[in-house]
Amino acid sequence: MTSPALLAVTDQMRRAVGDENVLSAHSERVVYECDGFVIEKNCPDVVVFPTSTEDVAAIVKICNEADVCFLPRGAGTSLAGGCLPVGGGVMIVLTRMNRILEINLRDRYAVVEPGVVNIWLTNALRGTGYHYAPDPSSQGACTIGGNVATNSGGPHTLKYGVTVNHTLGIEAVTADGTIVRFGGPTEDPAGLDLTGALVGSEGTLVIVTKIWVRLTKNPAGVRTMLGVFNSVDDATNAISEIIGAGIIPAALEMMDHGIIEALEAAFHFGFPLDAEAVLLIEVDGLEVGLDAERDQIVELCQRSGAREVRQAKDAKERQLLWKCRKQAFGAVGRLSPSYCTQDGVVPRTKLPHILRRIAEIGKQHDVRIVNVFHAGDGNLHPIVLFDERDRAQIKRVLAASGQILEECIACGGSVTGEHGIGVEKIDFMPKLFDDNDLSAMGRMRDAFNPHNRLSPAKMLPTSGACGLEQTHPGRRAAL
């Protein structure tokens, strides 16, 4: 944006939402130059914090009148660059719209603003017998608005489903500044399921300002186990055996040797440092069925070669196990100065194959890769370790990451299970989808965001960017 235009827009923003809700100094804006995807960075021209739906509508209208692009942001925990302001423009940060507006237990729903942190809702529900099921590992920081944008998952989505399965309705501000509601607290709204289509649209179609979410009854009981394996193959085989036996655990997570090492250094849980893989397995439901299900899982693990299956002896130990799992990414800091993670998905029966391939790809590119992932869903999170000061290494990291995703596609899978396409995986869209598929997606965008001022250069390779000639952001910052 040119300076006079920028000044005019900034001034209008201040008048619309108040000085205290606008950041314009570079030192303040630089915080917003990237999200959890740190390989590319770009500073927004203005950062605005609306406190109401009407604020969002006013901001969007100002942007449209000035022909400036804009994008929403929650807590910025996205791992795919969904909040990267490609081409600058106005960043609309929704963290000050953070009220839980209603909790209705009889009708099993809650209404929240987009800036409500995921865990706040479950905390607010403590003691009611209900919770909000989607539980991304970043749930202590990420917002429900952001979860809606990326259709977030989490370990327990294996049994309970991802964000869209728990979203009844949304209120949104469209790209032209109209406030509109899709769905609501009742099921089966008449007409198209636009709520379903807008969840996971990564902020490219509308800006969500209110969400009706389904609440889930707490399970009466839970059994949490840790299966210890001498080989990755044995562990993945056990996963296949458990699912094949018709058991759907609440969660089924795998961590390999590298992650075990980092977690043990960080949390001193007592993980076996000589194990090649551990499975964190949780079943929940009625007490009456749980011991039998646990015994069956223990037997299946042992038959697959587990050297030991431990059970969390109490709630405290279970919590510690989950803390270890959910903070695994943080613990990786003990292994290397930087890392990037991928989010590929394969059919569950392809897990042994893909994990062998990941190890080979790591060797081939001379990079270290560790794994912690949602094994029950086939949703991988290979973590590639590197030092960002080493440019040659970064090239190898990107090459290895790309090859892993290609391999996921070859297995009949996808390049993202829960993190989103963002800017990071935009090159893979033409590998997953043909021209007709991408055109259909382009038409969806045209229906909601015809001028492409909202979140340009995201998700679709054809999505352009206002004020940018380049239609693809490339890897500028990294290379």
Next chain:
Amino acid sequence: MTTVADTLPLDDTKAPPDQAALADVLADAYRSDTVVVPIGGGTSLNFGMPLERAAIGVSLGGLNRVVDYPARDMTITAEAGVPMATLAETLAAERQWLPIDVAQAETATLGGVVATAFSGPRRYGYGTMRDYVIGISAVDGRGTPFKAGGRVVKNVAGYDFCKLLTGSLGTLAVISQVTLKIKPRPTASAILLADLADLDTADKLLASIVDSAATPVAVELLAGPHWRDHPALGTLTAGATTRLAVGLEGTPPEVDWMARVLADEWRALGVTATRTIDAQAAATLWHDLAEFAQAGDAPLVLKASLLPSRTTEFVALVLDIDPEASVQAHAGNGIVVARFAKFDPGDVSQALIGRLQPAARLAGGHAVVLSTTMGGLTRQAIWGPVDEDVVWMQKVKAQFDPKGLLNPGRFPYAG
């Protein structure tokens, strides 16, 4: 057998043998401005506004292959014309299932069930079709084939056209192939039945289920003649007006335990006459519960979507309008299906638009006509009043079907 498709004013019906041929048929229709009515099993063609222009039918009957069934991955990919009963048999061989209740499953097709998003009692425990479609292929109004999603259970690459097309009633594109995630089949299934004196008692029990230690998969409130003297339910207890049938599924110990716990909880609320229906009787009842909405030729079948807590009050309104109406409420979800015994054209403005639709709206939702033997109902009568979101539905429609050739006028929006 005469199907609804035979009664539509269709000039011709094409039956493409495969997905490529389907795209050709739709591309021809686009070039010649021909209106198209997609036809699966033809069991729900009377849902929505009637056809308003001359049209051709496009039967999906030739697209009847199960494409891929990797049972251990718990997914299945099948063409749109596969009958639901065939799909169920295929899955049953691996002790798996799609836990969506379907009426006329021998005839209804996968594509049709996705397009209507109809579901039944088990939605309380297992969700609806939108929760199971993970990949979809379709042909848009220009005759261009496209797909979205994939064959893995967790996938956020690209816009979710699985959700967009589920329930789109053939107005955006003709669905040609679907990938579903599926579930292991529970080993035990039973229904706990209580005959209740009145709707107030029903409301108390429904509220208690929200806090119950049990986790039922269906919560069905049943009233009216259809349920009074029923082959699986038996005869309604003297003095009772309403029946509550709660579906329980899982392992045999889980089902037994839930039946005991619920009976105890209900006894504490003063309801002692409970009975567990299992084995063949339960299977018969599940079947009837799935068929109810589409069985018979009632003058009007209405479906209301409400806040669950407002279910009994809406049922009371239905019975006030027609004491001989038969009602099935998926009460845990706030869905009420009312089959009226008597409903005259004069009742449309008085009872439907004047009382039932506003009551549904006050209860947080809306009411739509599932089927009617009366002709000439307006769009508002069929779909209820529309909101501002319809504008955005029309914008999407214009992108996928720019000439308005796919099931035009059938949906809540014009065109």
